[in-house]
Amino acid sequence: MVFKIKSPANIAFVKYWGQKDHQNTLPFNDSFSMNLSNCYTELEFEVLEDVLIREMEIREFKATEYKKATEAEMNKVLHFYTNAKEFLKVTHDIGFRIKSSNSFPKKAGIASSASFFSALALAFAHAFKKELSQKELSILARLSGSGSASRSIPDGFVWWHAGSDSESSFAESIATANEWDIVDMVLVLSGQEKKVSSADGHILATTSPYYVKRQEQLPTILDTIKTAFQNKDFTAFGTAVEQEAINFHSILMTQQPPLYFWSNKTIPCIKDIVNQRQNGLEGYFTIDAGENVHLLCQKKDITSFENYFKAQDYVEDIIINYACEGAKVV
Numbered sequence: 001m002v003f004k005i006k007s008p009a010n011i012a013f014v015k016y017w018g019q020k021d022h023q024n025t026l027p028f029n030d031s032f033s034m035n036l037s038n039c040y041t042e043l044e045f046e047v048l049e050d051v052l053i054r055e056m057e058i059r060e061f062k063a064t065e066y067k068k069a070t071e072a073e074m075n076k077v078l079h080f081y082t083n084a085k086e087f088l089k090v091t092h093d094i095g096f097r098i099k100s101s102n103s104f105p106k107k108a109g110i111a112s113s114a115s116f117f118s119a120l121a122l123a124f125a126h127a128f129k130k131e132l133s134q135k136e137l138s139i140l141a142r143l144s145g146s147g148s149a150s151r152s153i154p155d156g157f158v159w160w161h162a163g164s165d166s167e168s169s170f171a172e173s174i175a176t177a178n179e180w181d182i183v184d185m186v187l188v189l190s191g192q193e194k195k196v197s198s199a200d201g202h203i204l205a206t207t208s209p210y211y212v213k214r215q216e217q218l219p220t221i222l223d224t225i226k227t228a229f230q231n232k233d234f235t236a237f238g239t240a241v242e243q244e245a246i247n248f249h250s251i252l253m254t255q256q257p258p259l260y261f262w263s264n265k266t267i268p269c270i271k272d273i274v275n276q277r278q279n280g281l282e283g284y285f286t287i288d289a290g291e292n293v294h295l296l297c298q299k300k301d302i303t304s305f306e307n308y309f310k311a312q313d314y315v316e317d318i319i320i321n322y323a324c325e326g327a328k329v330v
């Protein structure tokens with residue numbers, strides 16, 4: 001049996017950082033995100049009778065050829081395979097051959113682990129012929145070790161409930177993709193891979209002296225952003241999302257050892273977004289665990305922003321995303 005899966009990355013308006021249970025990838029806080037229509041992973045999954053064959057090839061962003069996955073990459077897949085079997089309550093094994101390709105640079109703050117592991121969660125469920133609800137699939141995706149993968153399962157705009165245990169920590173859609181045509185314009189400043197993974201970063205989040213303060217503030221931040229979203233109040237929404245991004249990075253920069261994901265291109269880029277806004281072109285930034293910048297804007301302003309940022313020599317690529325459906329067998 002061979003089948004294909006397509007699954008999007010997502011950008012969190014309110015980010016999850018820090019885990020109360022590393023084994024089960026249980027976050028301290030709820031998070032809220034949007035699936036990204038043009039940043040996705042496509043998996044071709046072949047189920048094999050020979051259980052000794054477990055292989056994966058990856059085609060990176062802009063590469064023309066597939067390359068064998070590294071041992072570290074393969075180990076993560078195999079670890080997830082073991083968790084998936086347990087979750088799906090299957091006792092038999094399968095062999096598999098995976099071909100994975102990405103429409104965007106990986107490990108650069110554009111949630112490549114979310115798109116990949118959500119796709120793989122759906123692939124394992126499909127390969128073992130299990131029909132899961134979206135809630136169950138999002139839990140399974142979370143058990144990959146990439147928590148944000150759970151948010152790439154449901155459609156459109158997605159809320160991940162932190163929950164108190166594995167059963168209650170799941171993601172669900174709170175609005176369909178066409179509910180609001182806001183745009184996430186990813187300004188790719190560099191396709192370079194980051195040196196510290198989010199998984200390693202989460203473990204040390206609570207070493208920041210500001211971590212407790214962030215957790216205290218988060219219920220209000222989540223509420224403000226959700227209300228602005230529901231009212232389609234772009235100014236209130238963008239303002240709060242931008243502040244939340246700085247709040248999030250202030251934890252990263254003050255945990256021990258600190259994580260400085262920004263590069264010398266990130267600051268000019270965010271300053272330009274702020275300047276453009278002061279000149280009447282309304283956009284807001286958010287930055288994930290990487291140096292690249294996500295510019296949130298309204299559909300009517302795409303061309304103006306695109307023309308402006310194409311002319312900046314610190315921008316390597318621009319990827320325009322709308323909200324979209326979650327992981328699907330295609």
Ligand code: PMV
Pocket residue numbers: 011012014015016017031111113114145146147148149198199288289
């Ligand atoms: O998906 P993980 O468990 O590797 O964590 C990544 C979390 C962030 O991308 C940094 C923030 C978020 O909520 O998307």
